[in-house]
Amino acid sequence: MQYTEKLIEHFKNPHNQGDIKDADAVGEVGNMKCGDIMKVYLKINNDKIDDIKFETLGCAAAIATSSVLTDLAKGKSLDDALKISKQDIVDVLGGIPAPKFHCSILAEEALKKAIENYKK
């Protein structure tokens, strides 16, 4: 199982890592039993993602996909952000080992959940 350099770079220095105390929406997926937990915090202004941060418990791929997700979502309108797919995340990383593909699904789902929670 080999990670791309890009993935390792995101793992080493993840972007937008942390929490937002006064977040407008939060989305959390995964659980302790499955081993990966991802939590996305959003600051939203005029239906646009002004700020996004993540917290992740998981492997290198889980952390790197979270990091890429936040890069892709930042500054986007909520509608555009909902269009971010797992493949978009994998493409930025230049590929991901097959068994790790589920990590990119989690990242996509965490964002969708946060937006859903906001719209509720």
Added chain:
Amino acid sequence: MPRIYFDNAATTKVDSRVVDAMLPFFSDEYGNPSSIHSFGQETSTAIESAREKISGFLGANDPQEIVFTSCATESNNLAIWGIFNKFKIKKKKLHFITSKIEHPSVLQVFKKIEKLGHEVSFIEVDHDGIIKLEQLRKEIKANTVLVSIMSANNEVGSIQPVEEIGEIIAKEKIKRQNKELPIFFHTDAVQALNYLEINVAKIKCDLLSFSGHKIYAPMGIGVLFIRKGVSLEPLMQGGSHEFNLRPGTSNVPGIVGLGKAIEILDSEKEKTISKVKKIKEKIIHELKDVKDIRFNGNPDKQLPNLLNISFYGAEGESILMMLDMEGIAISTGSACSSGALEPSYVLTAMGIPVEWTHGSIRVSLGRFNSEQEVSTFVTSLKQIVEKLRQMAPALKQ
């Protein structure tokens, strides 16, 4: 940056004395040991000398009980399939006994045998990772032909009661006299050889596997001890090498290296044991105050060179990769590190909750480690676990 290698249960560095012993057997003494000319006789003599050393070390009766293979996986396959294929001709359902924590090269062979319509009992382990001896005793049936239990586990280092098992099987053998099916005992001693007394007379085993690359010899060489009188069906056809049990031109440099490695192991065993023990104790001492940590396995029933540690709320593969960035090598039982995304079956069999198996790492020490490496390792490990916990969402325990 000086690197630290704490993954000796995966493989060991080849000892330079082993390399020196092997070197002449590449370009100076290169004859095929099966050849009758002097080139062949030189290498044949070297092989037999290694065979004698290994036989002596294991307490075997005869050097001919030592068969060279390519690795322990092959030895395990030869042992199990060898017995299976020998006795399946009787057209009866055969029964086998093994444990839930064997190496995949044992477990997966038995899973395959099960699929072929035969029976296999997978013995459970207790919280320390030690097999339940009473369960094993009860599982023995009239059609049990082979019991395969490892001498020590590769993930948690739990030491198995192989001498007691040998005793149970020996008694069963007496009962079986004049019966149609015999019963045999195999043990995978790969992890045990460096640190436990492995004597085939004491263990009363019929078959025993180990490999070179865990004892400072190179990869690509393994051994199966086969007690005289135990007859196996070979895995491959194609020659009379290794007493008709393992065809193929002998790996002469590998065998010579293995012989040398055994010689060194024999003379330095006590010294290495006391060295790794000290390093292990130091690691435990310096880590024991870390929050939400657990040491898997019972140090009193565990190999002296091996530690399995779980950190709650920090994932094992991430710990491994961050340590690697600082030049420190360990391994992990985290689900994320296995291709199948399943958490370690060994830790699971021990009843360790899955939230803890995800954050497990294995530290395995060896001959070339030193006490000076501990503080660098512990400092890095603590920082990394702290960093990963910081990155994780707040956890409820």
